[in-house]
Amino acid sequence: MRILFLGDVMGRAGRAAVTARLPGLRANWALDFVVVNGENATSGAGLSPEHAKALLAAGADCLTLGDHAFDQKDMLSFIETEPRILRPLNYAKTAPGRGARVFAATGGRKVMVAQALGQVFMKRPFDDPFSAVDAVLRAHPLGGAVQATLIDMHCEATSEKMGMGHWCDGRASLVVGTHTHVPTADAQVLPGGTAFQSDAGMCGDYNSVIGMEKLEPMRRFVTGMGKDRFTPAAGEATLCGTLVETDDRSGLATAVHMIRLGGRLAPSGP
Template sequence: MKILMLGDVNGSPGRRMLKTHLKRLKVELGLAAVVVNAENAAAGNGITAALAKEIFDAGADAITLGDHTWGQKEFATEIDRLENVVRPANGGQGQPGKGWTIVTTATCRFALLNLVGRTFMNPADCPFRVADACLNEMPKDIPVFVDFHAEATSEKNSLGYYLDGRVTAVVGTHTHVQTSDALVLPNGTAYLSDLGMCGPYLSSIGRDIKPVLKKFLTGMPSRFSMAEGPATLEGAVIEFDARTKKAGAIETFRIREPFVAMA
């Protein structure tokens, strides 16, 4: 079986790429499911129930989130009504929503776990210990896919090895830059440090380059608005055995809208 996991969806350009490509890709690649990180879906800062519906309608089967989960204040009252949407399990005690869930599609059934990192990030509970606790709660007979929303490659890499053989895949999100280190670890867990981004690529990780440059050059506050223009769709296709729960392969994936270079 194959699952496509996609990196952070950035604003309307990222959502446009989902609408344009997801349903076709499901057929062409023979995908059992599509998992989308959508924590930047609302103009780069959080998500709403309406945008979650838009992403599901585009062809996603499940949504993961990250450190911008609560960027839209109304989402705290909406998340409990949404199926197949998970926020970081280690984000803090008493948060609404779920840190893991079981996703069922027409051809597969799997557990989806969302975690957030602590290195160069906001305070959070230990992702390693919380992963242990969540795995203890899950059924033992289904594959488990982990979206680790973290900044430091070393922290992501370490969690990959920590969970090797216990989950089907550990993939990173958050940096918006797709990495080239996809591999299946020794005990059968697919790993990638970062899936990349679904959003405008002529940008500073999705933001308009002009205010970002102003901040770097002057040190003065600057509002980072979403970039426009051609977008990319980035992620990874994971091939796995539903019976053994082990991954057989992981390959990075990218579709880019063309742009015309200045003469």
């Protein structure tokens, strides 16, 4: 299978890039399944039902969230009615929605997608992501009930993301990091056959501070004081993500590619 994962969609610019480019990418790259992290798609904080519908209509098969999962309060009820949206597995025991699900891909094949939140440097303590992911992997063995498995590891520390990659090696098709909005240059297939990238980057305007207009973040860094709210940068967005190719029998990765299209970053792709 050919599975595309797109990193954190950041504000209006990120949404515009995804909705404009994804339909063509599905056709031109013969994609079998697409996952998009949408947790910053609405004003840089959370995902509204309206914007979720737009990303799904553009060709996403699944939307993952993150620590801002319910910043848009309508998502608390909408996620219960839209099974294609996943919140983190270890968010809270009483949180609505689900953190993992098996989806249908082309040709009747099955793809399991799960997301977990890291614990290192995060603003609030979350349950252990490693045990949460382990339980899901054991319940959906790769190459058996599912032909591919994708894990979105949403956290600050690259070490924690890499730890999750090795924890899942041989048991998942792709482990990819999100949350830090900067694409890393370490896309690789691990020894056990799992594709990994520490961070897929964001789909947003890179003439910014991780997707936000520069002035207010810079003011806070320089003075230690805030004056205004953060506002998503509105320039031309770069589409960033990870493309993995898998073997249907084993479910393991045969190739992985970093994706950068449009905007300010040097292009890369398959």
